[in-house]
Amino acid sequence: MTAHPRLRVVVATRLFTPEVGAAAFRLQALVDGLVAAGADVSVVTTRAPGGATAGNVPFRISRWPVLRDGGGNVRGYVQYLSFDVPAFFRLLLQRADVVVSEPPPTTGLMVALSSWLRRRPFVYYAADVWSEALSATDVPGFVISLMRRVEGFVLRRAARVIAISDAVAEQVARFDVPAERVQVVANGVDTSVFNPQGDAADSDRPYFAYTGTISEWQGADVFIRALPLVQRKYPTAEIRFFGQGTDEPALRALADEVAPGSVVFGGVVPPREAAAWLRGAVAALVSIKPGQGYDFAKPTKIYAAAGCGARVIFAGPGEGAAVVANNGLGDAVDHDPDAVAAAMIAALEEEDTGRGHRSQWVGENASLAAAGQAAAAIVASVGRTQP
Structure with missing residues (x-):
């Protein structure tokens, strides 16, 4: 032979x-x-x-x-x-x-x-x-x-x-x-890293986590604009960004203006550290800005968060919103501060019983x-x- x-x-x-x-x-x-x-x-x-x-x-x-x-x-x-x-x-x-x-x-x-x-x-x-x-x-x-x-x-x-x-x-x-x-x-995503079994980050304040690229077409500013609305009911709530991108300087300036001291930019961190922050988060934040020709995107952030069991709040239209809504991974809402704030408040108030389902779905599908x-x-x- x-x-x-x-x-x-x-x-x-x-x-x-x-x-x-x-x-x-x-x-x-x-x-x-x-x-x-x-x-x-x-x-x-x-x-x-x-x-x-x-x-x-x-x-x-x-x-x-x-x-x-x-x-x-x-x-x-x-x-x-x-x-x-x-x-x-x-x-x-x-x-x-x-x-x-x-x-x-x-x-x-x-x-x-x-x-x-x-x-x-x-x-x-x-x-x-x-x-x-x-x-x-x-x-x-x-x-x-x-x-x-x-x-x-x-x-x-x-x-x-x-x-x-x-x-x-x-x-x-x-x-x-x-x-x-x-x-x-x-x-x-790497399910040996992004899973619910590892350590969870410890924080004195309830936080929402955003991981990965921070670019203009994602429109992550909607979460910062929503945060003051959330803080009317939960004053200690904060957002933690992990990653970098072209929109980061603008987001930093916006955070200093509307939510000083409540938005933390942690830079790029190793995957296992990002997973720990996702496990400890009230919810993970993902967005696609509408009207930018990018509605087809399915950000990997969705799978990383859900793999850790985290509830996903997706702001924006298109394929990513459908993945979240159709598979029980969290909440898909309009790219609007009021709609986002309502989802963030609900995540703070409701008992999260879907962690196991989310991680299992990612293991089987992503x-x-x-x-x-x-x-x-x-x-x-x-x-x-x-x-």
Whole structure:
């Protein structure tokens, strides 16, 4: 019997563990799934802040210095290109049967061009549709138009597009990507971390927890505007933010104005610490700002919170609200301070009997390990079908 050679896979991403973020966790799960299936995996990524490493791992990691913004993020076109341009040449030197790209589309473009030159396929892992997300910001129209062209070029040339939801798949289809090339693998969280069994944070004040990215399109200011209404009945209630993002300075200023001393910004914390804060929270806060073209998003914050058993208060429209409302994960309300305040007060007043149900639902429907294995199978199928 002739042994099949090991499948060689290269993953190109500006974010990878030990950095904290949904993209880093998602790609770590993909790599874990590929390694478990016997693939030879290399990750082309950035040098993590402070020189942190992923430790001893059963795959190769090639790290490169990158420009970061004031918050330590690889966010902004200069920062993206500081990874993308070197990545193009790094990928040309890599042997691979298939390459995987994560957004932004500028990275996808480098992967597409290098893959064309090396005559090998690539898979695009679409956590969102980038040009749609830009519509929620104050980016000039010509930039959005340019990025839409780049994104369409990348999506149409990918051997497969992995979309994290049906809604993302529908948006991908608008770029004239053949339906048979698009496959959905739902997002998830690490249920070995985000579960109800660990320690819960201790606080002298009842608090609501917001974890993860803090961007304009999420509109997390609605929770801060709601807090003074909550404090009329529960004066000691507070909000704790864990994460960072472009909207953080504005939220800090708003908090100082309307709820001084009652909004705490804890920065980026390790997943296990975030889980402890979620377990001890009255409820977890998640939002999508309406009218920004981002109603299709299902923030991973939902799964992380519910996995810990926490009640979720979701402010805004769309897919995320439906996940919360239809699966008994908490309350889906309008993106409005009065509606949010009413949900926060109800969470303070009512006995929470749904913790077990929420964590069980996440375990059965939003396991990151299962998502990684499913995505790995798609990537492997592309690599194995090449001559």
